[in-house]
Amino acid sequence: MVAFGKKLKDRQIEEWNGYYINYKLMKKKVKQYARQIEAGGVERRYVLKDFSRMLDNQIEKIVLFLLEQQGLLASRLEALGLQQDALQQEPDFVKINELREAYREVGRDLLKLLFFVEINAVGLRKILKKFDKRFGYRFTDYYVKTRANHPYSQLQQVFKHVGLGAVVGAISRNLAELQDRQGSYLSIYDQPALPLQEPIIDTIIAAVDRLSYSTNFLTFLGQHALIMQEELPTPLEEHIDDERYHFMSLMLNLVNTFLYMVNTYIIVPTADDYSMSLGAAATVCGIVIGAMAVAQLFSSVYFSAWSNRSYFRPLIFSSIVLFMGNVMYAMAYDMNSITVLLLGRVFCGLGSARAVNRRYISDCVPLKIRMQASAGFVSASALGMACGPALAGLLQVKFKFYKITIDQNTAPGWIMSFSWLIYLIWLWISFREPGQPRDENHAPESTTAPTNSDVLEKGSTTQPLLISSKPHNDEEDEDQECDVSEETTEDSRAPVNSIGAAYRLLTPSVKVQLLIYFMLKYAMEILLSESSVVTTYYFGWTTGKVAIFLACLGLTVLPVNMIVGSYISNMFEDRQILLASEIMVCFGILMSFHVILPYSVPQYVVSGLIMFVSAEVLEGVNLALLSRVMSSRLSRGTFNGGLLSTEAGTIARVIADGTITLAGYLGESKLLNVTLLPSLVICIMSIVATCFTYNSLY
Incomplete structure (x- = not known):
């Protein structure tokens, strides 16, 4: 007996009400357990046992109903199959069209069943999170570990939709046989590449993928953008508002992303030479490269807030600031000023509009192409990362234009300033x-709890599972009122526009995923930023060789993500890939240390490749899991998940x-080991933290 927010209530199936998860009952139990434990009236062991039994009963109710509905669908498909066999003997195009429509109707009913399963899966995740929040994040770990991998696991049947694949296959095969060549002998098994122009099948497959987290290359690549999707599915006949979408504007956002990444990495091969030409140490390249990141810490916040009101103005401001920053960077040589050089990089960081690029895709791109746009965002970043060093390697020039020196150090600044002017x-x-948007998503959070009608009016999708039965007494009324209030304050769809509100939503699982993201970015930055200094000291590499090495690393991003997204992620769970990738990053870091033997090019290249590729794989699954364990409130607002x-x-x-700059004071001979040591420590910490929260990543 479940009541949903307005958007979901319109789509619920009344006759199925008794089979949905009783979310309110379980939440009320959680409150009772908390009071009893605080009063010392019950042991934690009893709470775990009693709540586990309740959850088992709820899941069994869902699964048995699911099996019953699958049987009904199978019976309908069997009857339609007999009709189809009869039509092959005596073709009748009118009846064939009727048969196709009958199969589509079964598909629509299957989609309702998938939606039913997904609602319950979301409810189970929510109640597990709520229990963990009350009792120290222990129950999910215990429950998933004991239930998920058991041979008779009913939990897996909810989350992995056991048996529904056969129904999907039957509908797809029969519709394919009736498509175009009506009554044809062709089969999807004989012609696997034969396109099936059936929107209902595409929608079913998308719903199945959401439940099982099956991925393809575009999906896996798009996850890197951390553009969070709605936790619950959209209706089949969803009306997508295309008025805010403009293709050229999307392209301009992607070009901004590409140019910014080129701007970030184009100076990496020459930053040490540029620093020395201005009288500084080679390791000052760490500050030169990092100055852009320091400024980005602040620019990300004000650009994210600015994008609540406009996208055009912040992009204009970004382009002007980046133009000025690159001119300053290029002019620093003739001015013989390391200060101007650093200020130029700070200006470049202040022009970082990646928060705007993300928000535009999240808010203005229709859902049907949002994943492709997200993949485009990540691809533009990856290509920019590869093109930056490659372009630096090509700019091996030296001449004067009037009194302006243009060489391998200043050319990147002039090239990027010209690019930003054109842009x-x-x-x-x-x-x-x-x-x-028609409904304001960025309104300030209210300090007062809205009423029932307010919640329904806003269509809150984070409170989908409340009892719809009428209360029997005043106490029930009070429980219902408190229930709405709690859900509104804790799990509402209101955007997060303060640091405090964002921090309160960070569960241990989210914190661990952010630690992992910190670790992989730290390790990658150490590898990339010190590459020029390290390779010059140990191997005597020229700027061109460093540029080729960095460009080759950047070019591995798309192929690696294609392999992981298309194959590996469909063979293993995200959390398994996450832990394995962390271990491989750790292995790559260990290989990079210079201990006793002379440091060789193969050791550096192989260890760097292992570290970089593993970190890329890790980034994809890390952000996918982060979006899953992160509160849906963090999908919008200034302080969003992105x-x-x-x-x-x-x-x-x-x-x-x-770290690179500070380690430089110890001498270039110690730079490699000193900078790798923190990477190793942080990596080991992230592996340990992952093991502690492993079963909550479900």
Whole structure:
């Protein structure tokens, strides 16, 4: 007996009400347990046993109903199969069309069943999170460990939709046989590449993938953007508001992303030479590279807040600041000023509009192409990361233009300033500011609890599982009122617009995932930023060789994500890939140390490749899990999940670049080991933390 928010209530199936998870009853039990434990009236062991039994009963109710409905669908498919066999003997195109529509109707009923399963899966996750929040994050670990991998696991049947694949296959095969060549002998098994133009099948497959977390290349790549999706599915006949979407504006956002990443990495191969030409030590390159990240810590926040009101103005401001920053960076050589050089990089960091790029995709791109846009965001970043060093390697020039020196150190600044000027003109001409959304998503959080009607009016999707039966007495009324109030304050869809509100939503699982993201960004920044200094000291590499090495690392991003997204992620759970990737990053760091034997090029290249590739794989699954364990409130607002991950990664880069500069005071001979040691310690900490929260990543 379940009542849903307005958006879900319109789609609930009344006759199935008694089979949904009784979320309110279990939440009330959690409150009772908390009071009893505080009063010393019950032991924790009893609480675990009693609540486990209650959850087992709820899951069994869901699973048995699911099996019953699967049987009904199977019976309908069997009857339709007999009709199809008869039509093959005596084809009748009118009846064939009727048969196709009958199969589609079964598909629509299957989609309702998948939606039913997903609602219950969300409810189970929510009640486990709520229990953990009350009792120290222990129950989910215990419950998942004892139930998920048991041979008779009913929990797996909810989360892995056991048996529904056969129904999907039957509908797909028969519709394929009736498509175009009506009554044809062709089969999806004979012609696996034959396109099936059936929207209902595409919708079913998407729903199945959501339940099982099956992924493909685009999905896995798009996860790197951490553009959070709705926790609950959209209806089949969803109306997508395309008024805010403009293709050229999306392209301009992606170009901004690409240029910014080029801007970030184009100076890496030459930063040490540039620093020495201005009278500083080679290891000052850490500060030069990191100055951009320091400024980005602040720019990410004000750009995220600015994008609540506009996208065009912050992008204009970003382009102007980046143009000025690159001019300052290039002019520092003729001015013989390390201060101007650093200020130029600070200006470049202040122009970081990645928060705007993310928000535009999240808020203005229709859901049907949002994953492709997210993958485009990540691809643009990866290509920029590869193109930056490669471009630096090509700029091996030296000449004067009037009194301006253009060489391998200053050319990156001039090239990027010209690129941002062209982009600014293009942006001014072609970008279209999207209109305001119909329902304001960025309103300030209210300090008063809304009423029942307020919750329904806003269509809160984070309170989908409350009892719909009428209360029997005043006490029940009071419970219901408190229930709504608690859900509104803790799990509402209101955007997070303060640091305090964001921090309160960070559970241990979220904190561990942010630590992992910090670790991988720290390790990657150490590898990339000190590559020029290390390879020059040990191997005597020129700028061109360093550029080729960094460009090759950047070019591995898309192929690696294609392999992981298309194959590995469908063979193993995300948490398994996460732990394995962390171990491989740790192995790569250990291989990089210079201990006794002479340091060789193969050791450096192989260890760097292992570390970089493992970190890339780790980033994808880390952000996928982060979006899953993170509160849905962090999908919107100024302090959204994307901003939090960006800040964690940026802080890691700042500390890593600072570590390089500080380690430089000990001499270049000790730079490698001194900078790798913190990476190793943080990596081991993240592995231990992952093991402690492993079963909560479900």
